Amino acid sequence: METMLTVKNLEKSFKDKQALKGISFEVRKGEIMAILGPNGAGKSTTIRNIMGIMYPDSGSITFHNYSGKDIPRNKIGYLPEERGLYKNVKVMDILLYLADLKDYPTDKAKERILMYLKKFDLEGKENVSVEELSKGMGQKVQFIGSIIHEPELLILDEPFSGLDPVSQEVFKEEIRSLANNGTAILLSSHQMNLVEEMCDRLFLIQRGEKVIYGTLGDVKKQYANFKCTINGRNQLGDLESLPDVLRVEQKGDTTILHLDKDVEPSIWLKNLPDHLVIHELKINRISLHEIFIDIATDKNLLKEEGVVHA
Amino acid sequence: MRNSIKVAKWEIKRNMKNKTFLIGLFISPILFLAFMFIGSLFDDSDNDEPETTTVFVNDQLGVYPALEETVEQGEFNWEMESTELTESEVPDLAGNENTAYIFINDQAVESGTVPVYMSEEIDPFFINQVQVLSTPLQAMKIADLGFSEEEATTLLQGIAFVETIPDTDASEESSAEAGGLDDGSMERLVPGIFAGVIMLSIVFTGMAIFQSASQEKKDKIAEIILSSLTPSELMQGKIIGYFVLGLIQVVVFIGLLFPFVLWKTDIPVIEYLLVPETALLVGIAILSYLMFASIFVGIGATMADVSTAGNFQGMVMMLPFLPFIMIGPVLSDPNGLVAQIGTYIPFTAPGVLIMRLTMLEEWPWLEIIISLAVIIVSIFIFMKLAGKIFKVGILMYGKNATPGEIWKWIRA
Numbered sequence: 001m002e003t004m005l006t007v008k009n010l011e012k013s014f015k016d017k018q019a020l021k022g023i024s025f026e027v028r029k030g031e032i033m034a035i036l037g038p039n040g041a042g043k044s045t046t047i048r049n050i051m052g053i054m055y056p057d058s059g060s061i062t063f064h065n066y067s068g069k070d071i072p073r074n075k076i077g078y079l080p081e082e083r084g085l086y087k088n089v090k091v092m093d094i095l096l097y098l099a100d101l102k103d104y105p106t107d108k109a110k111e112r113i114l115m116y117l118k119k120f121d122l123e124g125k126e127n128v129s130v131e132e133l134s135k136g137m138g139q140k141v142q143f144i145g146s147i148i149h150e151p152e153l154l155i156l157d158e159p160f161s162g163l164d165p166v167s168q169e170v171f172k173e174e175i176r177s178l179a180n181n182g183t184a185i186l187l188s189s190h191q192m193n194l195v196e197e198m199c200d201r202l203f204l205i206q207r208g209e210k211v212i213y214g215t216l217g218d219v220k221k222q223y224a225n226f227k228c229t230i231n232g233r234n235q236l237g238d239l240e241s242l243p244d245v246l247r248v249e250q251k252g253d254t255t256i257l258h259l260d261k262d263v264e265p266s267i268w269l270k271n272l273p274d275h276l277v278i279h280e281l282k283i284n285r286i287s288l289h290e291i292f293i294d295i296a297t298d299k300n301l302l303k304e305e306g307v308v309h310a
Numbered sequence: 311m312r313n314s315i316k317v318a319k320w321e322i323k324r325n326m327k328n329k330t331f332l333i334g335l336f337i338s339p340i341l342f343l344a345f346m347f348i349g350s351l352f353d354d355s356d357n358d359e360p361e362t363t364t365v366f367v368n369d370q371l372g373v374y375p376a377l378e379e380t381v382e383q384g385e386f387n388w389e390m391e392s393t394e395l396t397e398s399e400v401p402d403l404a405g406n407e408n409t410a411y412i413f414i415n416d417q418a419v420e421s422g423t424v425p426v427y428m429s430e431e432i433d434p435f436f437i438n439q440v441q442v443l444s445t446p447l448q449a450m451k452i453a454d455l456g457f458s459e460e461e462a463t464t465l466l467q468g469i470a471f472v473e474t475i476p477d478t479d480a481s482e483e484s485s486a487e488a489g490g491l492d493d494g495s496m497e498r499l500v501p502g503i504f505a506g507v508i509m510l511s512i513v514f515t516g517m518a519i520f521q522s523a524s525q526e527k528k529d530k531i532a533e534i535i536l537s538s539l540t541p542s543e544l545m546q547g548k549i550i551g552y553f554v555l556g557l558i559q560v561v562v563f564i565g566l567l568f569p570f571v572l573w574k575t576d577i578p579v580i581e582y583l584l585v586p587e588t589a590l591l592v593g594i595a596i597l598s599y600l601m602f603a604s605i606f607v608g609i610g611a612t613m614a615d616v617s618t619a620g621n622f623q624g625m626v627m628m629l630p631f632l633p634f635i636m637i638g639p640v641l642s643d644p645n646g647l648v649a650q651i652g653t654y655i656p657f658t659a660p661g662v663l664i665m666r667l668t669m670l671e672e673w674p675w676l677e678i679i680i681s682l683a684v685i686i687v688s689i690f691i692f693m694k695l696a697g698k699i700f701k702v703g704i705l706m707y708g709k710n711a712t713p714g715e716i717w718k719w720i721r722a
Contacts, residue, residue, distance in 0.1 A: 051537055053705060078537035084530030089324055097320050101313065101538035145534065 001028040003064055004153050004184035005050070010059035012045055012208075019045045020056070021208045027153065027186045032179050034195045035188040036288075037205035038296035043188040044081050046205070047157050050186075051078055065152070074102045077151030081158045081188075083142050085130045091117070092126040095145055102149035109148055116144045120170060136167050143171065147178065154178060156187040160194055172198055192289035202288075206295050216288075223291050226265055227284065228257040232277035242271055253279075258286075313539040317547020321522065322554050331518075331555075338514075339563040343570055363408040363433055365440075366393040370415040376446040377414075384442050387433075403429040410436065412443070419451055500582035502668025504564075505591030509660060511563055512556030512599040513630045519552045519603055520627065523610025523704070532704045541701040549603045556599060590678075591664055597682070598660030601689045602630050608696030611703030612711035622713045633661025644669035653681045656688035695720055 003026050010023040020042050027033045035043045048054045050061055052071040066072040085094055092113060099109035117123055120140040125133070133141065139162060147154060159175070160168050168191075176198055179185050189195050195202065202219060204212035212219050225246075230239075233253050240248050244260035259268065265283045272278075325331040365388050367374060374392055381388050393411070400411050406429040418424045424447070426440060433439075445466065452462040526532045535544060571579055609626045636658060639648035644666045652662035659681050667673060702719040703711055711719075 048533075051533075052540075053533060053536055073538050076537065078534065080533035080537070082530045083534055085534075086324065086525075086529055086531055088328055093323070093327075097316075098534070098538070100316055100320075101535070142534065 001030060003028050005186070006060075006062040006064070007046070007050065008060045008062070010046060010049060010061070011057045012049060012054065013057055019208050020049070020059075022059070023203075023205065023208070023210060024059075025203045025210075025213060027184045029152075029184050030179055030182045031200040032175065032185045032187065032198055034199035034202040035186065035205060036190065036192070036195060036202055036292060037188075037211075038190065038292070041205045042208040043205060044157055045208075047080075047155055047186070047188060050155065051076070063153070074104075074149065075152045077146040077149065077154040079143060079146040079154075079156045079159055081161070083139075085138060085141060085145075087129075087131040089130055090127050091122075091130060091133070091141055094130060095141065095148060098145040099148045102151075104149035112148055112150075113144065116148070119174070120144065135162055136164060139163055140167065140170075143174075147174075151183065153184045153186070156185065158189055159187055160189060160191050168194060190292070192287065192292050196288040204292070204295065211295055212291070219288070219291075220285055223286070225261050225286060226259045226263055227286055228259060228268075229280075229282050229284075230255045230257070230276070230278055231280035234277055238273060238276065244268055311543075311546075313543040314547040314550060317535075317539070317544055318551035318554065321548060321551030322558075325518075325551075325555055326558075335559055335562050336566075338559075339566045342563075343566060346570070362387050362389050363410060363436055364389045364391065366391050366395065366409070366411045368393050368395060368397075368411070368413045368415075371419065371450065373414060373446055373450055376450070377443055380442055380446050384439065386439050386442075388439075397425065400427050403427060407431040408433065410440070412440070414447070419447060496577055497582050497585075498587070498668055498671070500577065500579055501585060501588040501591050502664055504583055504588060505595045505664050506668075507563060507567070508560050508592055509595035509598050509664060511559045512553065512595065513602050515552055515556035515559050516599055516603040516606055517627070517630070518555070519548055520606040520610040520613075522548055522552070523607050523700070524613040526704060527611070527614060527706070536704070541704060542697050544704070545607050545697060545700045548607055549600070552603060553596075553599060587667070591667060594660050594663055594682070594685075597685050597689060601656065601660070601685060601692055604689065604692040604696040605629065608692070608699040608703070611700040612706075612716055614710055623710065629657045630661075633658045633665070636662055637665065640665045641669060645674070650677065653677055654684055656684055659685050698722065 005027040007026065008024050010020050011018070012020040023042070023046055025033070025035075035046060037043050045054065049056045050071075052073075063072050063075075066075070092110075095113045096106060096109055099113075100106065114126065117126055120143075122137060122140060125137070130138065130141070143159065146156070154175075156175070159171055163171060172194060175185060175187070179200075187195075187199070196216065199216060201215045202212065203210065204219075212223060214222070231254055234255060236248060236250055236255075239245065239250075239255055239257060242257065244263045245257050246260055247258040249256040249258075269283070363386075367377065367390060369377075369392060374390075378390055381390060395411070397413050403409060403411075408431060409429040410432065411427040413425050424443075426437070428436065448466060449462055452465055453459075457465065526535070532544075539547075568579070571577065605626060609623055613623055632655075633652065636648055636652045639646060640652060640662055643649060649662060649666055652658040653666065663678065663681050667678070698720050699711075699716055702722075703716075
């Protein structure tokens with residue numbers, strides 16, 4: 001796949017705090033690349049540096065297919081984390097203004113605006129003043145504003161924040177279909193379930209540093225070991241002595257066994273002693289959410305396991 | 311530049327579609343005219359014939375003709391009548407209007423006090439005016455004492471302290487000033503007032519930039535907009551846009567004011583306006599706008615919300631009003647120290663310059679050139695600074711920047 005954007009060794013400091021410590025990644029045509037990380041990890045800072053809203057202390061940002069020196073603003077769509085709209089203007093007017101700023105022809109823009117308003121269940125709202133829109137409607141209008149000019153690269157900073165599940169689904173589908181049509185998409189989020197469902201590759205960042213970078217499958221294979229959750233009152237010792245168990249968490253009647261990376265679930269299950277009380281048992285991979293929480297709360301247990309067994 | 315024009319167009323369109331702006335556009339000139347109109351109503355009532363005061367004089371010394379003559383010279387609005395009523399016979403004056411009784415007799419002249427009875431309603435200046443009558447009485451008293459007429463005149467002349475101006479130039483000037491609204495000064499006043507109106511209108515509209523820049527932050531749209539253009543393009547666009555809005559305000563103002571002036575006065579305004587001086591004065595007004603606009607757009611970007619403006623921001627907002635403090639001294643002495651200092655301080659220079667050039671017959675070209683240079687250099691500096699402040703400030707959400715922070719951005 002063709003690479004659209006390359007970020008190399010990005011560093012940025014605020015006062016005495018280093019916000020970015022050598023961030024490198026790339027975004028390719030037609031893929032959804034996610035930047036994940038807890039609050040304050042450096043996601044928005046990275047994106048703002050890409051957008052030229054801030055300037056990095058060192059490192060390079062390259063837009064491929066573009067020879068100019070500045071940022072090809074007209075080819076990029078950007079939905080910032082801190083976003084809003086002018087209050088006392090009509091929906092159509094502001095969207096046309098945003099399209100005009102991107103040098104997108106007005107008549108085409110008008111057509112697309114009406115099409116998207118319909119798609120997002122906002123049909124007939126084009127002449128409504130922005131201040132009369134609900135928060136969710138406003139979010140949709142902002143989203144339309146960021147894609148109205150058919151960008152080649154779409155950067156979405158926390159696109160799902162403040163959306164209800166129905167709208168989240170609509171956004172997700174639209175983002176997916178944009179990627180399928182060849183748009184390179186960079187999105188940041190901390191809604192793991194959504195990201196897990198839609199992203200092709202991810203970059204996990206913590207305190208301005210790379211933690212994980214790779215395709216979702218790779219990451220899962222590398223970090224997301226199997227875990228076995230057993231509901232039932234059992235002795236901690238019984239479970240700890242099982243083979244291939246790295247760690248045991250026990251909370252009341254629920255016990256979670258973190259298993260070794262190379263475990264074959266079907267074989268491993270045969271090791272369970274007969275006297276074990278099992279009301280319920282499940283074996284699944286650790287979710288992105290758990291990896292994320294683990295990193296965000298600095299337990300780093302998974303990571304160590306991952307490193308040990310990598 | 312193309313992007314700046316887009317922003318400018320948008321700001322114009324947005325405001326022209328905004329009811330608040332449209333109402334404001336017409337309200338201020340209408341208020342101005344209304345006050346002028348009300349003022350002229352009061353003027354009219356002042357010009358109504360002042361009521362005549364009837365003065366009855368009981369003259370027992372035969373000075374009545376002399377008194378009449380004095381009153382005539384004083385051009386008082388009196389109707390004098392001789393009366394034979396005595397003091398004790400004076401009717402009750404409570405119900406009467408503009409009536410007075412004066413009793414001149416030996417006793418009065420001797421004691422030096424002439425009794426005057428006045429009705430309650432009477433010209434407030436009457437008691438001052440009546441003092442004039444003391445002169446013929448004094449003359450008579452002196453004549454009685456046996457002085458010759460010449461001696462009497464000398465005595466009566468008294469001694470007065472009179473301010474004398476040695477410089478002939480100054481006296482000329484003051485006489486020109488005293489002349490007030492003669493044709494020559496009107497000729498200079500009209501372009502001055504015109505430029506003043508332009509300056510005030512666009513500076514006031516420029517203050518909307520303030521609002522606009524901080525609104526950009528409040529609405530959190532700044533980052534979306536900045537993904538399409540650079541901060542300096544956005545800033546320039548705002549400055550240009552509000553400049554045009556200011557001009558629209560001027561057009562509306564002048565459009566409403568002109569017919570009124572032509573109807574109410576017979577000043578050949580248009581003739582007076584079509585002079586080269588107008589161009590310079592309007593040029594100064596426009597420079598003034600550019601300066602304050604760049605200051606406002608920069609400061610506006612440091613504020614999260616206009617209603618939470620800190621002391622520093624509040625003070626900056628007051629800058630365009632500085633020349634108003636100087637109006638008094640500058641008008642009373644257009645070449646005085648205050649006026650000259652005001653000409654060289656960037657914030658007051660445009661206002662003071664317009665006032666001075668309106669008042670002065672001879673333009674101090676050297677001072678004008680230095681002052682223009684000061685203004686242009688300041689505009690250049692303020693634009694640079696505003697650019698730096700705007701770039702950082704516009705993306706800082708949630709709080710107002712302190713002067714310390716702003717200083718840091720400027721140095722960055």
